Amino acid sequence: MSPATSAAAAVSVMAVAPQAYLVVGTILFAIGLAGALLKRNALSIFLSIELMMNAVNLLFLAYARMRGDAAGQMVVFFVIAIAAAEAAIGLAIFVALFRARQTVDVDKINFLKW
Amino acid sequence: MDPLLFDALAAIAKILFVWAVVLAALLPNLVLLERRGAALIQDRPGPNRVGPFGLFQALADVVKMFMKEDMVPLYADRLLYNLAPLITMIPALTTFAVIPFGSSIPVTIGGVTHIIPLVIADVNVGILYVFALTSLGVYGLVLAGWSSNDKFSLMGGIRSSAQIISYELAMGIAAIGVFLAAGSLRLPAVVAYQHHGTFLGFLPHWNCFPQLIGCVIFVVSAFAETNRLPFDLAEAEAELVAGFHTEYSAFKFGMFFMGEYANMVAASALIVTLYFGGWSLPGLALTGLWGGLASIAIFAVKTFFFIWLFIWVRWTLPRFRYDQLMAIGWKVFLPLSLLNLLWTGWLVLASGGRV
């Protein structure tokens, strides 16, 4: 991570096709989605959602790099900050949930229905 | 010579130099220093039998650690159990990459003079890199605590995670003041900013003077971040046996031990860089070969003082209670650090960008 490396990466025409970053981001997004669908532990689902958000962040950065526009980086900044708030609230909810039900298995927490 | 090749060689040389100093020379002897210091404070001789003044004690300790039996608890998560000490050690050592430990040294090869800045990597996100790495360090303790499958360890792990996250906030916000004043996130820029000029006409232009509150918060938070007394709640031998490393022995235990000292050295270096002028001394230009070497020495002396402060405090102050620790972190340091930020911002504004 020396300045030489990053500067070289920035100045030069990208050695790696930018689509490659998009594909990596998309794959990570799909993995996160799979986690959100298949996991039963609420915390794991939450983790998967975090992964999805990071995958999207990567897409934003890739597009920002491709367009040379800092707006993409700003969006990522905001996503990160919102994720922090979301994690604080989400985890607090899980703790409260666990205290009430002694479980965080989403299959067992289905009392919010008709 | 190819400049790229030269840069690479210089970087490798700097890495080797730093690690040699820290790993080989400093860390083992810090144990001795700690033990002799403790003895001094407690008015007893301390280890003085191995070698002259007990200087070989460090060697003896290392040998002992290698010789001991390496035990793994039966129901431990073996992978994480083995990984944890490494995770503790590595971030502490990689932190040194961005800390400027001297001004610069000119090297002439084939008639061309290269100025080698004495910092391994001048990253433009400087301090953020440091915070990123130290925030990874907490995983070592947490995972050690969890993977041991031991109640005391788990307690230590939980404690350290909450403690480090809490104090990282105050520490980060206190550090923002420094970068606000220097106008850059790069650590060499911070040192350069402190190198010249004076504060109030007679004090060195060091950040610790205008930002006294921030400096104090940063130093105290550094104690908490490194799990040193009076904030060593994660091991707290009176309550948790040995906290997160209760189940560790032999070389892995040694890694934790070394990690703690490496963190201590890194924290001291960081405090010196941010608040006490780094390698600079007021009134000295510190250029050229001898200047470069002198700057390394200045940096070493300053850092050594803070290392000694760590040891001094450890053997002087009692441990905090856990709720007190949290209360101080959130209710005192966090607001104070915000206050410091406000004050620094005002200072920068009032002085037109140059404090």
Next chain:
Amino acid sequence: MTYPLWLIPAIPLAGFLVNGLVALAAGWQRASARTAAWREAHPDAGHGDNALRHGDDHGHDDHGPALPYWQRLFHGVVGVGSTGLSGVLAFGVLVPYVRESLASKDGLPAVVETAYHWMSAGPYVLDIAFRLDPLSALMLSFVTFVGTLIHLYSIGYMQNEEGFGRFFSHMNLFMFSMLTLVMANSLPVLFIGWEGVGLCSYLLIGYYYDKDFAVAAGKKAFIANRVGDFGMVLGIFGIFSLFGTVDFSFVDMARQQAVNGGAPLSVYAVCLLLFLGACGKSAQVPLYVWLPDAMAGPTPVSALIHAATMVTAGVYLVARCSAVFVLAPGALTVVAWVGAGTAIFAASIGLAQNDIKKVLAYSTVSQLGYMFLACGVGAFGAGMFHVFTHAFFKACLFLGSGSVIMAMHHEQDMRAMGGLKPKIPQTYWTMMIATVAIAGIPPLAGFFSKDQILGAAFGAGHPALFAVGLVTAGMTAFYMFRLARMTFFGTFRGSEEAESHVHESPATMTVPLWVLAIGSLGLGFLGIPEVLGGHNTLIEFLAPSLAVSHPHEVSNATEYLLMGMSVLVAVAGIALALRWYGAPGATSEVPSVQADAFYRKTGFLGPVVANKWNVDEGIEALVLSPFRKIGNVLWRGFDALLIDGVINASAFMVELTGDLTRFFTTGNVRNYVLTMTLGVLAFTLYVWIR
């Protein structure tokens, strides 16, 4: 020269805020203390504190305990002080303005001070601006002067009231609104003041808010005024569409147009709409019904708002827009006839009223009619002159009646009075001066102003209007002296206990009475007509603000004749009153309605007049009852069936849909995620394939 004009209304506004907040805080504290005391006294009572609120039936004279001395002092000082300060400031501005204006040949131009940039619509900009010209100067002078006196009077009159602070804060708010009204430089700003005085009128009529009749009277005033305000707002819109502006520069434009000649029909509509607003505020037929009921408020309120200042706002409005009215002579004729009709109609009702304040209220309506009569025949100056003199003698009469009422311990029925002259001499003397003034006896104020109106009516070629005015003048003299006879002369007809309690009012009340009496005595000299050797100074001064009226010159002989006639009629009315009420029976019991001299001696007119021409009943039968029926039909047929039906049906549809689809809500998060994923998948496929 710049004048701090905005300060004049701003000071009473500040007084309102200070008084209001302090009164609120003190009232709150008092209420909680009372609640605590009550709870202590009734430890077994439940939560309902209804008994506390409605249990004790306060009489007029027992409306809660009086405030502590220092609180009364505070409210009084702030209330009177802010009004007085505003008055001092106003006169500080007025005196130099008037002096210079009189000294110059054509008068000074209007002074306009912009206080605040209010709004802008396209190129048109509307400011909150204040104006000082002869017309607003005249209004300003008596509003602040009379207002300050009445505030002073109120300290004595309201001293035993728990709502002392509330009263003064509302009075100050009224002063603010009234001053805004008279000093406004545009119709919208005038309208702010217009609505402000309406609000204060409503609040102060309903001052005794625990009395049903006071609440009803307040609502009646408010609603009757809404009818007028409807016209007023439309009139403002009309002015804007006619002239493209709503600040008073349109007056000059109208004046210009009058020179050019010709006015579209829409001007008539605008004038009539504005006059409708004036009718509401100034209680003209048919919107007069609220003013007599407004006597439910405390007497200083009646004096200030419902006699001297607010109700003349309509006249002021017509005078202010006189240039526009002049463009529409037909509209002016309507104004004149409405005014004349109101004058005689209200005077006739006044003949048979037994409530002292009711007599004065109908008298006020009648006098307002006079003013509109004057405006209607083009004598705007005379109308404003009458506004000015009327403010003094009518305020004096009302305050005097308040003093009488207080002496009688809130007995308002004149049949229970009598022979009060030696007991309350100061009230007697001041009231008599004002009575003579309103009756039109020279050389008191009322004579000059009334005579000018009558002269203008005759001179403008309306002998019928003149005749109506003349008869009204006689009736005025009659009922005023009837009032005086029944109140001050003869023997006391109330109970002996009541007689023993009769007492003269304190100095804070008598001093304003005397000042106003002196005003009624002498202010007529500001407008001595030329035929009597004067210069008609006031009307000359007002001339630049008003439309060029054409003073149909009548010969000196005619003028002397007219004066003679009016004095003669007045004397005749007085004589008749003295004759009929000369020797009221010395019985100690209150006589019935039928026993009244007027009732007995006027044949079929007596009962009708005593019942106020059955107007209230007529309105009930012709307007209210049909409306109620229509409302009932709309409620039952339209609202309950159609509207509610549609709403209930849609609610039912929602419920049905919910019943059918609720089983998709399994409560399992993973199902939701899966549904969402499949939905996104479907959408993506659609976008991709398309």
Next chain:
Amino acid sequence: MNGELLVFAAASAVAIVSALAMLFQKTPVRSVLSLVVTFFALAVLSVLLAAPFIAALQVIVYAGAILVLFLFVIMLLNLTQEAAEKETRVVHRFLSVMGVLALGGILVGVTWKAGNPPVPITTSPNAIPVLGVDGEIPLLGRLLFTDYLLPFEALSVLLLLAVVGALLLSKRRFE
């Protein structure tokens, strides 16, 4: 040049492999740890994309704070294992796997096909400067306090609300 490709390949591989590890781990702690590795790899990719500031932020906030918080909660609640029973909802699992594969496939295909890089903006004031010792950080700072001031302030309110909300939620008793 090949160095960048090498780093990209390594980081991508690490990211994807550890993400998959997160997916298939039964132990929440190990899942979290796998995700830490993924995030670290993502930070490396961010540096390659000329966003070292975002990379550092990502490591500090995600790896250093959020995931530590996860670990803290997992340890606090002592969630050592996933529920022991086997997955019984076979249809759900089948549909999920199919849906994810289809969606992922489509998205990868779309991004690859539509990924022709647009022309970089160089004249815009938002254009990322690549030179200078401080890199893009001054630009981001300026943007944050000019164009993005409103979202920035809204964000501060959001964070405050999150603090209050978390406090309220985790209080044991409501009084």
